Amino acid sequence: MNEFTQSIYLNLTQVPFGRIISYGQLAKLAGYPNHSRHVGKTLSRLPEDTSLPWFRVVSSQGKISLSGDNFIRQRKALEKEGLTIRDDGKILNFKQVIMQ
């Protein structure tokens, strides 16, 4: 595992219950600004039984970036934490969202 991945994991564990963070913001926190796309790639390699809150990571538009079964999985996980998700993936209750 490289340093980038390590740092992403570490910072991801700090995202609290019921909140979300954007790919770009997570990359920035991890010390790698402008690496938003690489964050998605890294998260896609996580095992299904991971304890990391990967589902709290969404696009800067507050929208789920996944599709198909993965979209469903993330949507359900977020709804369990009190968030409301529209069919197109847009998260409606922005009060608890970490952005910027």
Place this chain on the structure above:
DNA sequence: CGTCTGACAATGA
């Protein structure tokens, strides 16, 4: 080494 790809982001119409 050149190109392409992607769980993205910022900007402008």
Place this chain on the structure above:
DNA sequence: GTCATTGCCAGAC
């Protein structure tokens, strides 16, 4: 508010 365009950069080929 929604697209479309452009910039971005590590990996995969």
